[in-house]
Amino acid sequence: MSRSYSVAQTRAEMVELVFPEHTNARGSLYGGRMMRWIVTVGTLAASRLSRGLVVLGSMDELDFLEPVLAGEVVQLAAAVPLVGRSSMEVDVEVHAENPATGLRRRATRASLGFVAVDAQGRPRPVGAQVVAADAEEARLQHEAQRRRERRLARLARRRAPEAEEPPPRHHLETCRVVFPEDAVVGNLMFAGRLVMDLDEVASIVAMRYARGPVVTASVDALDFVNPIRVGNLVYYRAALNHVGRSSMEVGVRVLSEDPLSGRVQHTCSTFVTMVHTDLQGRPQPLPPYEPQNEAERRRWEQAEARRRLRQARLRSVR
Numbered sequence: 345m346s347r348s349y350s351v352a353q354t355r356a357e358m359v360e361l362v363f364p365e366h367t368n369a370r371g372s373l374y375g376g377r378m379m380r381w382i383v384t385v386g387t388l389a390a391s392r393l394s395r396g397l398v399v400l401g402s403m404d405e406l407d408f409l410e411p412v413l414a415g416e417v418v419q420l421a422a423a424v425p426l427v428g429r430s431s432m433e434v435d436v437e438v439h440a441e442n443p444a445t446g447l448r449r450r451a452t453r454a455s456l457g458f459v460a461v462d463a464q465g466r467p468r469p470v471g472a473q474v475v476a477a478d479a480e481e482a483r484l485q486h487e488a489q490r491r492r493e494r495r496l497a498r499l500a501r502r503r504a505p506e507a508e509e510p511p512p513r514h515h516l517e518t519c520r521v522v523f524p525e526d527a528v529v530g531n532l533m534f535a536g537r538l539v540m541d542l543d544e545v546a547s548i549v550a551m552r553y554a555r556g557p558v559v560t561a562s563v564d565a566l567d568f569v570n571p572i573r574v575g576n577l578v579y580y581r582a583a584l585n586h587v588g589r590s591s592m593e594v595g596v597r598v599l600s601e602d603p604l605s606g607r608v609q610h611t612c613s614t615f616v617t618m619v620h621t622d623l624q625g626r627p628q629p630l631p632p633y634e635p636q637n638e639a640e641r642r643r644w645e646q647a648e649a650r651r652r653l654r655q656a657r658l659r660s661v662r
Contacts, residue, residue: 349393350477351484354424356389362416368547368557370623373412375560375616376543378438381420382406382454383536386434387528389422390458393432394470397528400535401431402457402495403566407658410451411559411625412440418451425481426488427474430467432458433488455491465532465571499567512640514584516549522576522600533572538598539563543616545580546594550618553584553592554630561591561617562654570600570609577601578611585615586647587633592618593647615650 358381366377383400390398412418419439426433436454441447462468476482511517520541528534543560550558572578579599586593598611620628635641 347472349472349474351423351425351474351481352477354389354393354474356385356392356422358385358388358420360418360420362412362414362418364414367414368559370557370559370621370625371414372559372625373418374540374543374547375408375563376540376547378408378412378418378452379403379406379539379543379563380536381418382436382438382452383456383534383539385420385422386436386454386456386458387534387536389424390432390434390460393424393427393472393474394460395472396460396468397463397530398432398458398460399465399532399568399571400456401459401568402499403539403563404455404491404495405565405654405657406452406454406563407654408452408559408561410440410449412451415443417441417443423484424474425484426492427470427472428492429469430460431492432460432470433492434458435484435488455488457492457495461532463530465530495565495567498565499569509639511581512583512585512643513636514549514553515582516545516552517579517581518545519577519579522572522574522578524574527574531574533574533576533578535568538572538578538611539566541578542580542596542598542614545582546596546616546618549582549584549594550592550620553587553633554620554628556628557621557623558592558618559621559625561619562658563617564615564650564654566612566614568612570611572600572611575603577603583643584633585643586651587630588651589629590620590627592620592630593651594618595643615647617654
C-alpha cells in the first residue's frame with residue numbers, strides 16, 4: 345500500500361554557516377557551493393520520501409537574488425509537492441541571515457526534478473503519494489505540475505544531439521576522474537558535486553575575460569540526460585557567448601567518458617550568467633567584445649535572446 349503524506353510532512357531542512365573557504369575574492373558565497381547545498385537538501389527530501397536512492401534529473405532556472413557573505417547563515421528548506429511513479433518535484437527555498445543583526449532575506453528559490461532509482465541506477469517506484477492538506481498545498485501541487493509539463497517538453501527538444509563546432513576564442517576544457525567520494529551511495533556521481541564544478545569552470549572563463557572578480561547571477565535550466573558513474577572521466581567545456589556592460593553569458597557542456605570502452609555521452613548543458621564586480625561587490629564595466637566569425641555571431645545572437653528572457657524572468661521573481 346502506498347504511503348501518504350501532506351506537502352508539509354515532506355519538508356527537510358539544512359542550515360549552513362558560510363566559511364571563508366566557501367567564498368570568492370570579494371567574500372561572497374560561490375554560486376556553485378550554493379547549488380551544491382540546494383541539490384543536497386533536495387536529495388534529502390526526495391530520498392526520505394521514497395525511502396531509497398534518488399538522482400537529480402533536472403534543475404529549473406536559478407536566479408541568485410542576494411549575495412551571501414562569509415559569516416552569514418544559510419537556511420535551506422525543501423519540500424515535495426508532487427510525485428509521479430518514479431519522479432518527484434522538489435521545491436527549495438533559500439534564506440540568508442546576518443547573525444549580528446538577525447536580519448533575514450531570501451537568497452534564491454529552486455525547483456528540481458528527482459528520480460527514485462535502485463542500486464543499479466534504474467528507475468523504481470517512489471512508493472508514496474503526496475495529498476494536499478489545504479488550498480495552499482493544492483496551489484503548490486498545481487505549480488509543480490505545470491513545471492513538470494514544461495520540463496518534459498524541454499527534455500523532448502533536447503533529445504537531439506548537439507552539433508560539434510570549433511570553440512570560440514574565450515573557452516576552457518577541463519577533465520577529471522569521478523572518485524567514490526563523488527557519489528552519495530552506489531556508483532552514480534552526485535549532481536551537487538557536478539554543478540559546483542560546472543560553476544567553477546564557468547567562473548574561470550569569466551574571470552579570464554574580465555581580469556577581475558566575478559559572481560554567479562543566474563544559471564539556466566539543467567537537464568541530466570545521461571548518468572555519470574564512478575570511474576568515468578568528466579569533461580567540462582565552457583565558452584564565452586556574450587558580453588554586456590558588466591555581465592557575461594558562459595555556455596557549459598558536460599560530457600562523460602567510459603575509459604574502458606571509450607564511449608562518450610552528453611550529460612547536460614546550460615548557460616551561466618556571470619557579473620564582473622569590484623571587491624565591494626559593485627558591478628564593473630567589461631572590455632568590449634566583438635564577434636569575429638559566423639559561429640561567434642550566431643552564439644551572440646542566441647545569447648541576446650536568452651538574456652531578454654532572463655531579464656523578464658528576474659523582474660517577475662523580484
